[in-house]
Amino acid sequence: MKIHTYENVFLWLGAITLVGCMAALAYGSFGLDIHLPTRAGEIDPQQVRSTAPFDQPGVREIAPGRYEVVMTGQIWSFTPAVVEVPRGAEVTFVVTTPDVIHGFHIEKTRINMMLIPGQITRNRHRFDTPGEYAIICHEYCGVGHHTMYGKVVVK
């Protein structure tokens, strides 16, 4: 029947489109080196303040042009509240939480990750454009959730 021919053509075109989308995503990961947060270590959430590297949060240059930003997100602030990094530097964010789940989204970037008690969250980004970027907690974390934000200043 004609209608079933149409149906088969439609489904094949759909399947090819889906495979094409997946190929594009694979290229993003393997070709462009874009990655999701993955396993990056565990921590006792009740000992965050006394466990390295979170006992000394802040910005450190780990190699020429490469920086590590160690932060904590807790109700209802980020520590440090403002971090400064130079333009063009590759910055790795290493973040955790001592209390509940928080979000960590740096606007206009693809640093968008969750902070989960017991886990260390890590991802990296290069800031090519100077300016101020808000870090927004985008996961509900209690009555003060909408007051929880920080800032990245790129100079």
Added chain:
Amino acid sequence: VKPTPTVLDPTGFTLPEEHRTWLRWTIYIGYVALTAGIFHGLAQALSYANIDILRFFPGLRGYYQGLTAHGVANAIVFTFAFSNGFLPLMTARALGRPLAPALLKASFGLLLAGNLLVIYAVTTNQASVLYTSYAPLQAHWTYYAGLVLIVLSTWVALANMLLVLRGWRRDHRNARIPLLGYISIVSYVMWFLASLPIAVSFLGFLLPWSLGWLEKTDPLLTRTLFWFTGHAIVYAWLLPAYVSWYALVPRQAGGRLISDAYTRVVFILFLLLSIPTGFHHQYTDPGIPEAIKAVHAVLTFGVFFPSLATAFSVVAALEIGGRAAGGRGLLGWIAKLPWSEPSLATQMLAMLTFVFGGISGLINASFTMNQVIHNTTWVPGHFHLTVGSAVTLTHMGVAFWLIPYLTGRGLWSRGMALSSAWIYTIGVLIFARGMISAGLEGMPRRTFRVAATYTNPAWDFGGALTGIGGTLMFFGIAMFFIVIAMTVFAGVRGAQPRDVPVSETLTAPALAGWERYLDRLGIWVVATIVLCAIAYGPFLAMYLPARLVSPGFRLF
């Protein structure tokens, strides 16, 4: 065309008055929840437009208390109350056999008791944890217990359907299960399997922790168990709508369903692929290897396929109807469809909005690209185009014949019924356009924007559209509620439809060959469990035992 005898002939099936009552009251619980839920929906939409109306809500102690109520009432109670009534009725009608009244009562009782517990916990502000219930935010035990009872009510509804199937099989050796019954049962079998992980999370971790029997809990594991259930729950909301689109809508449009076998294959694909996809909600989580997230990305793309097949099948069935009514040309048949019939028109609007819901969902599922939109208002923009429109509008459309059918009263005001659907549809499209565009600019979801200490001018336009669209949605649902209430109290007695509008199929079920294996549900259940083990086994093997690291926090 060889319609099966049970399709067109409702003799052998009469719905006893007692069954009618329990089914009706089960569904009413959902309407009451929906109507309560939309008040805070309005407050949320207006908050994104920088307007605060919360202070006019007596008894509400905060935005997130209302947001919890909105999520639980609209996404869980409204949807499952409908399914608990609709799917058993469809099974009974399709198989021409009565349901067990004791189980109808038990299902209703569990749903009601669960609701009362949740209402107590939420209204006393002891459970403002949002419907995702992420630990270590800790709610009062009645919240978790209430949700468990609501899930139990769905299991009892499924048990009722399976008993009907068992009885039918005894009397019909070697016959194919009638399609409407088959897809109704597969929908709830999928949900039953999908609900097991959240049962483990609630009964094994969160409930004993909220009672103080466990001092600490595991935030990552309970969150993972939530999403193990949590993506499939989306399909548990959607599949009853698909049941209507496949098996009822063609009849309402004067068309026919094009393929019996394809329809069964589609539902089997949903059974197989709905559950092992949960990590695509956790792409941005720490502690989960990227490779496992990639596997779930591929499986999520796989579950898009049966929805593509649905799009073809349902539109083809409508086209048959439109052409039978005299439609000519490539698109002329669309205008010939009975758009003045509220039930059908509402469901066609549901299908239209779902095109955008499906596309935006595929973008969410797109692995690293998810980092652009995760937890921004893009996400609620997306799911108000799925559960908030495809599902909601279909439930509304079905109600326009189902409530008359169950109450014995004709639909009150077809005009108002039609208007409610159009206003809601226009509203949700504006609303989602606002949320999606502001989400791309990073506007966070689940956030009391009007009180936030940060802002961004790029969010203003999208936020304003969210407010305008959300207001229209509120009025659309309010009108729907009036139509239903007036039908129940003032509809014309005896003007109701006498039967469920069951569709014929162009190709009847095959009595020999591979298609018969589609009816062997046990095989497919085992295959689903194997797929889930492949998708979740490696993570659980690597991760377990649970890390009980977090005490409870009550920050509301």
